[in-house]
Amino acid sequence: MNCTIDEKIYQEFRKALNATNVFGCEKEYVELYNLGYALLDRMEKCVGYINAHTMIPNSEEEFLLLMMYGSMVVDAVKLVLHLLEVEHPYTRDSQTTYSYFADVCEEHNLILPDGKIPTDDKVWEYIRSLSFAHPFETSRAKFLKKGETQYSPAIIPYAEPQLWQTNAEPTIDVMIYSTAFPEIKHLNIPYDRIIGYIGSRYQLLSLGTEKIKQIIEEKKQEWAKQKVQVSTNPLDTLKSAASIMESRHEDTRLRELISLLEVQSTIEENQQKIISYQSRLIEAVPEVVKMVESLDTEGLNDYLESLLAVPKPSYAGADYQLQKIFSGLNPYADAKEWMRGLKQAEGFYKDCGSKWVKMDVAKMRDNEIKLLVRIACDMQSQSEK
Structure with missing residues (x-):
């Protein structure tokens, strides 16, 4: 029996979900996002188990595990498509809804009151209920007689070829007790139909991937219409660009760039050096605008990373000092981290900074300290x- 579960399908779903x-971040998609990641966290193991058990199992325990992992796949994909409002061929009353178990229904007289054969989805639910003996009966199946309840005391996988009928498919034999007849009934289900059904529902995840890509493309079309409000004041221009990127839920270093340009020198001797450094940053504004409007988020992030990089002095301990200064002197640091940042700023000034700038760590704001550290480096x- 060929493997029917293509791992690329859930990997492509993961890639699409991570593309933005x-x-x-957006309220209407949070449930989908959480479910998607719950699904992805489980899917690798589910798919791996199913692919390793495409041949008929040797024991009831193996089959129950197959049904458990298969149920995870079937139910999760069904819910994902529901949240994405995606229709698929199995939601309509067409021939495709009877692709796997129709002959089993005919052979075992599993017929609905209107004379129709139940769909594959209904038969799957029936098989699952019997297999798991949960909720210990199957009275919800609409093709049973009125008031009939069924129980399954055992499942027998016919893994030995000598037990198969001539030219027959290997089957799973589900034993059934029923309140409607005295004898034990045997429901024989070809194993490859079960695998095929699980695989067919799993493949529907690719429709979810396409819908996610469609949503992203529609978002990009909206974003392409956004224009940065270019002002004679570079700060206002950057603030407009930052607001646009935040509306796209993109985490960039634009706010960090803005904070550097907002610094006012508190010591006269530093003023020209600060103006010179800020002028270099201002020269980057047109390129920032271009990348924001062209939806080049990756290029923007790389550009800002290069622009805001801090060259490390070559003396011992400089790397540690810079790490603690920039991690501690920020609004998200706790009091202990902040004090450590100030202490390392003082150490940096003694070791290196005093050659290039004037710093009074006790009196300066954090942003001015960090700017002067950058200039000194x-x-x-x-x-x-």
């Missing part, structure tokens, strides 16, 4: 070339 932050780097 929209699904994790930049000047130190230039002197070492």
Whole structure:
């Protein structure tokens, strides 16, 4: 029997879900996002087990595990498509809804009151209920007689070829006790139909992937219409660009760039150095606008990363000092981290910064300290070339 579960399907779903932050941030998609990741966390193991058990199992326990993992796949995909409002061929009363178990129904007289054969989905639910003996009876199946209740005391996988009928498919034999007849009934289900059914429902996940891509494309079309409000004041221009990126739920370093440009020198001796450094940052504004409007988020992030990089002085301990300064002197740090950041800023000033700038760590705001540290590192780097 060929493997029917293609791992690329759930991997492509994961890739599409990760392509934007929209699904994790916008209220209408949060349930889908959480379900999607719950599904993905389980799917790898589910698919792996099913693919390793495409041949008829040797024991009831193996079959029950197959049904358990198969149920996870079938139910999760069904719910994902429901949340995405995706229709598929199995939602309509067409021939495709009778692809796997129709002959089983005819052979075992599993017929609805109107004379129709139940769909594959209904038969799957019936098989699952019997297999799991949960909720210990199957009276919900609409093709049973009125008031009939069924129980399954055992499941027998016919794994030994000598037990198969001539030219017959290997089957799972579900034993049934019923309140409607005295003898034990045997429901024989070809195993490859069960695998085929699970695989067919799993493949529907690709429709979910396409719908996610469609949502992203529609978002991109909306974003492409957004224009940065270019002002004579570079700060206002950058604030407009930052607001646009935040509306797209993209985490960039634009706010960090803005904070550097907002710094006012508190010591006269630093003023020209600060103006010179800020002028270099201002030169980047047109490129930032271009990338925001062209939806080049990756390019923007790379550009800002390069622009805001801090060259590290070559003396021992400089790397540690810079890490603690920039991690501690920010609004998200706790009091202990902040104090550590100030202490390392003082150490940096003694070891290196005093050659290039004037700093009074006790009196300066955090943003001015960090800007002066950047300027000192930049000047130190230039002197070492």
